[in-house]
Amino acid sequence: MKEKYFVNARIIDPSQGIDEIGGLIVDANGKIKAVGKKVNKENIPSKSEKIDLKSKVLIPGIVDMKVFVGEPGFEYKENFRSLSNAALSGGVTSVVSMPNTSPAIDNVSMVDFILRRGRDKSVINIFPAATLTRNMEGKLMTEFGLLSKKGIIGFTDATKTIQNSEIMSRIMNYASDLDVLVMQHPEDQELSKGRCISEGEVSTRLGLQGIPDIAEKIIIERDLSLLGEYPCRYHISQLSSAKSVEVIKKYKKEGINFSAGVSINNLSLNENDIGDFKTFMKVSPPLRKEDDRKALIKGIKDGYIDVIVSDHKPEDEESKRLPFAQAAEGSIGIETLLSLALELYHNQSLPLKKIIETITCNPARILKINKGNLKKGSDADLCIFDLNEPWKVDVSKLKSKSKNAAIENRKLQGKVLMTYLKGESVFSLQ
Amino acid sequence: MAIVKKFSAIKKIQKHLLGIQNLSIQEANLILDEAKNFIKLNRSASKKLDLLRGKTQINLFFEPSTRTQSSFELAGKRLGADVMTMNVGNSSLKKGETILDTAMSLNAMHPDIIVVRHQDSGAPNLLSQKVNCTVINAGDGLREHPTQALLDALTIINRKGKIEGLKIAICGDILHSRVARSNIYLLNMLGAEVNVIAPKTLLPNSISKLGVKGFTNMKEGLASCDIVMMLRLQNERMTGSFLPSKREYYEYFGLTPDKLKLAKKDALIMHPGPMNRGVEIDTKLADDINVSLVKEQVELGVAVRMACLKLYCK
Numbered sequence: 001m002k003e004k005y006f007v008n009a010r011i012i013d014p015s016q017g018i019d020e021i022g023g024l025i026v027d028a029n030g031k032i033k034a035v036g037k038k039v040n041k042e043n044i045p046s047k048s049e050k051i052d053l054k055s056k057v058l059i060p061g062i063v064d065m066k067v068f069v070g071e072p073g074f075e076y077k078e079n080f081r082s083l084s085n086a087a088l089s090g091g092v093t094s095v096v097s098m099p100n101t102s103p104a105i106d107n108v109s110m111v112d113f114i115l116r117r118g119r120d121k122s123v124i125n126i127f128p129a130a131t132l133t134r135n136m137e138g139k140l141m142t143e144f145g146l147l148s149k150k151g152i153i154g155f156t157d158a159t160k161t162i163q164n165s166e167i168m169s170r171i172m173n174y175a176s177d178l179d180v181l182v183m184q185h186p187e188d189q190e191l192s193k194g195r196c197i198s199e200g201e202v203s204t205r206l207g208l209q210g211i212p213d214i215a216e217k218i219i220i221e222r223d224l225s226l227l228g229e230y231p232c233r234y235h236i237s238q239l240s241s242a243k244s245v246e247v248i249k250k251y252k253k254e255g256i257n258f259s260a261g262v263s264i265n266n267l268s269l270n271e272n273d274i275g276d277f278k279t280f281m282k283v284s285p286p287l288r289k290e291d292d293r294k295a296l297i298k299g300i301k302d303g304y305i306d307v308i309v310s311d312h313k314p315e316d317e318e319s320k321r322l323p324f325a326q327a328a329e330g331s332i333g334i335e336t337l338l339s340l341a342l343e344l345y346h347n348q349s350l351p352l353k354k355i356i357e358t359i360t361c362n363p364a365r366i367l368k369i370n371k372g373n374l375k376k377g378s379d380a381d382l383c384i385f386d387l388n389e390p391w392k393v394d395v396s397k398l399k400s401k402s403k404n405a406a407i408e409n410r411k412l413q414g415k416v417l418m419t420y421l422k423g424e425s426v427f428s429l430q
Numbered sequence: 431m432a433i434v435k436k437f438s439a440i441k442k443i444q445k446h447l448l449g450i451q452n453l454s455i456q457e458a459n460l461i462l463d464e465a466k467n468f469i470k471l472n473r474s475a476s477k478k479l480d481l482l483r484g485k486t487q488i489n490l491f492f493e494p495s496t497r498t499q500s501s502f503e504l505a506g507k508r509l510g511a512d513v514m515t516m517n518v519g520n521s522s523l524k525k526g527e528t529i530l531d532t533a534m535s536l537n538a539m540h541p542d543i544i545v546v547r548h549q550d551s552g553a554p555n556l557l558s559q560k561v562n563c564t565v566i567n568a569g570d571g572l573r574e575h576p577t578q579a580l581l582d583a584l585t586i587i588n589r590k591g592k593i594e595g596l597k598i599a600i601c602g603d604i605l606h607s608r609v610a611r612s613n614i615y616l617l618n619m620l621g622a623e624v625n626v627i628a629p630k631t632l633l634p635n636s637i638s639k640l641g642v643k644g645f646t647n648m649k650e651g652l653a654s655c656d657i658v659m660m661l662r663l664q665n666e667r668m669t670g671s672f673l674p675s676k677r678e679y680y681e682y683f684g685l686t687p688d689k690l691k692l693a694k695k696d697a698l699i700m701h702p703g704p705m706n707r708g709v710e711i712d713t714k715l716a717d718d719i720n721v722s723l724v725k726e727q728v729e730l731g732v733a734v735r736m737a738c739l740k741l742y743c744k
């Protein structure tokens with residue numbers, strides 16, 4: 001591979017505190033050789049091929065910590081190839097794949113399968129997660145040690161919660177010794193059983209049994225209390241309510257060490273978007289009130305929430321064209337993650353640097369991977385986007401195999417132009 | 431003249447009757463006015479009209495029902511429509527057929543109107559998006575039961591002459607009741623003051639957002655009410671998780687002659703049926719023709735459904 005020279009870009013790399021007009025050099029091995037304002041047309045070889053980015057934004061390739069692939073068992077919803085294409089067109093170069101497949105990723109042979117499929121069929125970096133408990137039943141721990149050795153990045157029961165406090169305490173205790181990452185979907189599933197959407201006026205009017213926000217709060221409080229006793233690498237997959245933000249604030253102030261994420265859906269939509277039973281808006285955790293949405297944004301601003309995820313969950317038409325209570329949960333979102341997050345910049349909810357941080361270096365730090373940065377020597381995984389380009393989400397043009405986008409037809413501002421992986425161009429907007 | 435009347439009705443009414451929430455006050459009054467005409471007809475010797483001759487009405491019931499289903503069936507027949515009733519139950523769901531599959535195959539038979547009851551909230555809305563004909567909601571999940579609310583309103587108007595300014599208590603399992611929700615919307619719209627009374631576990635937190643006052647005891651809730659509307663308490667709510675027992679419920683929330691005295695002297699009792707005698711209502715009270723409107727509700731139910739079929743069938 002020849003060296004590549006990107007010039008005249010607005011480079012944002014929160015991991016190094018960079019936000020400046022400059023350039024980036026990729027060496028022959030696809031690693032970053034130099035970055036920043038010192039890289040400009042004057043100090044690079046005259047003959048070399050220059051990619052003039054005309055002040056477009058260049059950031060590290062996005063790291064998405066919560067993505068459902070569908071392999072094995074749900075290939076008709078999404079496979080590694082379609083996921084990879086969707087990710088790249090959204091500037092996402094690394095994903096954590098959820099283990100709630102069929103069969104679930106809960107043993108070593110399944111990890112081999114996932115890694116092989118990921119390698120053969122996808123271009124992006126796949127970091128597979130395994131389940132915390134066998135078959136996600138919340139009872140028997142999986143082999144954290146052996147699975148980690150095989151390449152598992154972290155452990156989660158995906159959309160299920162460890163309900164039993166004794167089992168959770170043992171998981172934390174055991175995980176701390178092996179230094180593995182535990183990711184919890186916080187939801188008291190006794191309080192959410194048979195329910196969907198947020199509890200309140202909207203659920204009463206729609207005649208749906210709502211999930212109260214305390215269902216989330218109870219588990220977070222329990223887990224963070226346990227964490228005081230058994231400190232391990234603990235991550236709250238997604239928050240949805242103001243009450244939960246208050247709880248994590250309290251525990252972070254007490255010095256408990258953990259991290260927390262939020263889905264872009266909960267930052268951009270609220271329960272009123274469900275309208276007349278739009279099943280694409282049925283997500284988990286549910287969309288809540290506008291005050292909750294604002295509290296989540298503030299949680300990011302104040303640094304209590306570390307990560308924004310797409311919570312990309314492809315569902316086919318048959319799973320969504322049902323009465324609301326029967327419809328599957330989830331929305332696709334990996335291709336629109338950045339654009340939708342930029343909405344929070346354009347409407348002055350969050351600074352640009354903060355947004356980029358939550359989708360690049362913060363998830364990488366939690367996962368302990370050398371991604372999400374533009375440091376010298378790192379892989380040149382890059383995302384180049386136009387900050388202002390207006391466009392409308394047309395689901396038929398999305399590359400994901402399933403078309404269940406909660407933000408169908410939404411007008412957005414900001415679009416990914418190019419994606420590079422280890423210095424190679426892997427996506428370019430036509 | 432009749433043609434002119436029909437035409438103006440077409441202009442005033444929406445395509446589907448999915449819930450009171452989607453209804454304007456003009457539409458509600460139009461249905462109620464129309465229904466008044468049918469009360470007399472239903473009491474006369476010759477009850478058959480040919481307003482809907484040549485029209486096909488399909489009653490699609492995914493959930494068992496006795497009175498709503500027979501009421502709609504009779505209403506359609508009295509207007510001269512060809513009525514077919516399908517009790518889908520759970521059988522087709524077990525075979526893997528979804529509500530939309532069922533709807534699409536029925537749609538191919540070119541019905542003019544589908545009356546649907548389904549255990550899931552919003553199912554009629556989904557159906558209405560996929561079929562060509564009019565959809566009338568005969569009860570969906572916990573959400574709405576619009577024709578029940580309309581017949582209740584008609585019953586009240588028939589006895590009290592009006593709804594505006596009346597104070598009406600709805601008592602029972604508010605949380606799981608579509609009848610309560612539809613009644614709240616309609617009675618509010620028509621200018622009544624509505625109290626809802628229920629044990630805390632059966633009262634939604636956000637009930638005041640619907641424009642009513644919530645009470646957890648009969649004494650306060652029934653004070654100076656003109657109408658006491660009792661709701662059916664379903665068996666599965668009575669034991670354990672929502673309420674400790676039937677007899678405790680009856681003690682605090684069962685309507686007895688003593689508790690009825692808390693309301694206005696001329697207060698009347700309503701119940702959408704079927705009743706649990708001795709659980710939510712004293713059995714003698716339920717049969718007392720001086721205060722109970724239960725039979726009248728059933729009677730006027732046919733008139734209201736005839737009005738709906740006439741107005742919505744285009």
